[in-house]
Amino acid sequence: MIKINNLNFGYSKGKLLFKNMSMQLSAGHIYGLLGKNGAGKSSLLKNLAGLVYAQSGTMDVMGYDPAKRQPALLQQICFIPEEFYLPSVKIDAFVKANAAFYPDFDHAYFTALLAEFDIPVTQKLINMSYGQKKKVIIAFGLATQAKLVIMDEPTNGLDIPSKAQFRKIMASVLTEDRCIIISTHQVRDLDNLIDTVIMLDESSIALKASVEEITNKLCFKRVKELDETVIYSEPSLAGFNAVLQNYHQEDSKLDIELLFNAVLAEKNKLKPIFN
Amino acid sequence: MEFRDNKAIYLQIAEYVCEHILLEKWKVDEKVPSVRELAVELEVNPNTVMRTYDLLQNRNIINNKRGVGFFVSDEALANVKSYRKTQFMDEELPVVFRNVYLLNIGFDELETRYNSFVKETFNP
Numbered sequence: 001m002i003k004i005n006n007l008n009f010g011y012s013k014g015k016l017l018f019k020n021m022s023m024q025l026s027a028g029h030i031y032g033l034l035g036k037n038g039a040g041k042s043s044l045l046k047n048l049a050g051l052v053y054a055q056s057g058t059m060d061v062m063g064y065d066p067a068k069r070q071p072a073l074l075q076q077i078c079f080i081p082e083e084f085y086l087p088s089v090k091i092d093a094f095v096k097a098n099a100a101f102y103p104d105f106d107h108a109y110f111t112a113l114l115a116e117f118d119i120p121v122t123q124k125l126i127n128m129s130y131g132q133k134k135k136v137i138i139a140f141g142l143a144t145q146a147k148l149v150i151m152d153e154p155t156n157g158l159d160i161p162s163k164a165q166f167r168k169i170m171a172s173v174l175t176e177d178r179c180i181i182i183s184t185h186q187v188r189d190l191d192n193l194i195d196t197v198i199m200l201d202e203s204s205i206a207l208k209a210s211v212e213e214i215t216n217k218l219c220f221k222r223v224k225e226l227d228e229t230v231i232y233s234e235p236s237l238a239g240f241n242a243v244l245q246n247y248h249q250e251d252s253k254l255d256i257e258l259l260f261n262a263v264l265a266e267k268n269k270l271k272p273i274f275n
Numbered sequence: 276m277e278f279r280d281n282k283a284i285y286l287q288i289a290e291y292v293c294e295h296i297l298l299e300k301w302k303v304d305e306k307v308p309s310v311r312e313l314a315v316e317l318e319v320n321p322n323t324v325m326r327t328y329d330l331l332q333n334r335n336i337i338n339n340k341r342g343v344g345f346f347v348s349d350e351a352l353a354n355v356k357s358y359r360k361t362q363f364m365d366e367e368l369p370v371v372f373r374n375v376y377l378l379n380i381g382f383d384e385l386e387t388r389y390n391s392f393v394k395e396t397f398n399p
Contacts, residue, residue, distance in 0.1 A: 030320055167318035172311060174321050192284055192319040212326070215283060222281070251283040 001027045001148065001179045002048065007057035009040075009047060016055070017043055019203040027147070028176045032194030033183035034260055039200040041183040042082065045150050048181070049079045062147065075102050078146035082153045086125040086133050094125060095140070102144035110143035116165055131157040138166070142173055149173070149180040155189040163189050187256040197256065199263050206263050209274055211254050217273050219246040220255045231269050232262035245273065284319060288327040290362075291317070293355045296336065296347055303352070307337055307345045334358050 002025040010016040017040040025031060035041045046052045047059065050066035050073070059066055064073035087094065091114070099105040114121055117135040125133060134157045141149065155163050170193050174180060184190055197214065199207040209217075223230065224239040233242040241255065243262045263270060278287055295301045307313075310328060314321040328345055331337045336354045337345045348354065375385070 029322070164318060168315045171314040171318060171321060174314075192278065192317075192323070195320045195322045211323075251286055253278075253280055253283050253287075255280070 001025055001062055003058075003060040005058045005060075007047070007054050007059065009043065009052070009054040009057075011043075013055075016203060018054075021057070021204055023198070023205055023208060025179055025181070027179045028174070029196050030170065030174055030180045030182065030193050031196045031198055032187070032190060032256070033181055033198050033200070034185075034187070034256070035183075035200035036264070040203075041200060042152050044200065045079070045152055045181065045183060048148070049077055049150055050074070051079075071101075075104075075144075076147045078141035078144050078149045080134075080137055080141050080149075080151040080154055082156065084133070084137060086128075086136070088124055088126040090124055091119070091121050091136065094136075098140070099144075102146065104145035106143050106145055109145075110139055113139035113142060113169065116169070117162060129157075131159055131162065134158065135162060138169075142169065147178055149178060151180070151182045153184055153186070154182060155184065155186050167193055187260070191254070191256045194256070197254075197259070199260065201264060201267070206267060207259075207270070207274060213274075214259065215246070215252055215254050216249075217246055218252075218259075219244045219248075219250045220252045220258060221250070232258070232266045234258065234261065285323050285326040285330065288313070288317060288319070288324060289330055290359075292327065292331060293336065293359055296351050296355050297359075301347055303347050303349060305347055306343070307347060309344055 002023075004021060004023045007018050007021040008016055009018045009021075021044075033041050033044065043052065047054055048061060048066055050069045053067050062073060062076060064070055066073060066077075089097075095107070095110065099107070099110075114136070117132075117139060119132055119135055119139070120128075125136065128136070134154070138151075138154060141151075155166060158166060167190070170180070170182075170190075182190060182194070187194075194211065196210045197207060198205060218231070220241075220243055222236060222239055223233070223242045223244075226233055226240060226242070229244045229247065230240070230242045231244060233240040235241075241258055243255075243258055246252075278284060292301075292307065295307075301307050308316065310321050310324045314324045317324070328337060328339075332339060332345075334354055335348050336351045336358065338348050339345055374380075
């Protein structure tokens with residue numbers, strides 16, 4: 001669905017954020033995009049949606065170059081940015097002005113999502129809280145039925161019940177012809193939804209692997225003592241939370257935070273395991 | 276459902292399904308929730324539930340009727356018991372044994388406890 005080849009991108013000429021980045025993403029998956037602040041998560045998402053332009057390299061999103069911003073592609077992209085502006089109108093006016101750009105827009109589904117999120121539909125968008133606004137644009141975005149769903153920190157601002165609703169909704173919208181990319185720091189909100197981890201670090205992709213591949217190759221568990229099989233560890237109440245090479249085919253649960261720190265700290269040990 | 280943090284999610288979902296079959300909340304020859312329904316209920320990726328259903332199909336606990344959905348197999352109860360028993364013996368019992376040993380708990384004391392537990396829990 002998405003092919004990125006040798007992408008070079010930066011906001012200023014001298015300093016590149018991505019150097020020769022290449023990656024392929026397919027439909028039927030929820031990708032979790034991770035990286036430190038400033039690693040370029042949002043910039044990568046903006047490149048995919050045609051909101052910023054690369055210096056060189058090629059990008060193919062569903063057969064289109066997003067930088068050309070062709071309507072045929074844009075109507076198949078749902079982009080939920082982290083920072084957004086909503087006008088001083090009520091929801092029905094917002095839909096009237098914007099839904100027309102999306103030929104597959106599902107009005108009944110939009111209404112159902114608003115009800116599920118408990119949104120006051122008669123209130124002006126500008127008077128809503130940040131979390132309510134966020135839920136409106138998530139509902140609108142999903143109701144477009146776009147094939148590519150891009151979300152930048154979608155759970156920011158959502159209250160506790162809304163986060164659970166959000167997870168249920170995301171579990172229900174993943175279909176074989178849809179590709180969902182979520183960038184987040186709140187990995188605990190989403191860790192059971194993500195099936196493939198993409199981690200950005202130092203201008204490139206430090207790791208791209210499915211949860212199944214990661215847990216086949218690595219084992220995440222508490223150990224009492226450290227030995228040479230431990231790749232990375234953090235002290236915990238009962239010993240250490242450790243990442244080990246999975247020599248005994250153990251089926252452990254992926255700890256995304258631990259993996260994240262392991263990739264940052266032990267890139268050289270992890271690289272050969274995943275290549 | 277509250278997931279524990281030490282076991283792969285797809286295996287925890289397998290336990291969840293097995294538990295429902297053992298308690299006969301889902302009965303033999305009945306349809307089980309679709310991959311999507313269960314994913315929504317448990318707030319997990321549908322691909323993870325698919326992995327669970329593949330595992331349970333291989334163990335002949337559920338079977339796939341094409342175009343209709345997944346059903347509890349005829350021999351599901353026996354197969355769940357043997358699957359869960361292997362898991363219990365390999366994973367849970369060693370933890371119990373360790374504590375029994377460390378705390379010097381006698382087998383006669385365990386037996387009394389076990390009998391009253393069964394009585395209270397399953398034949399109230």
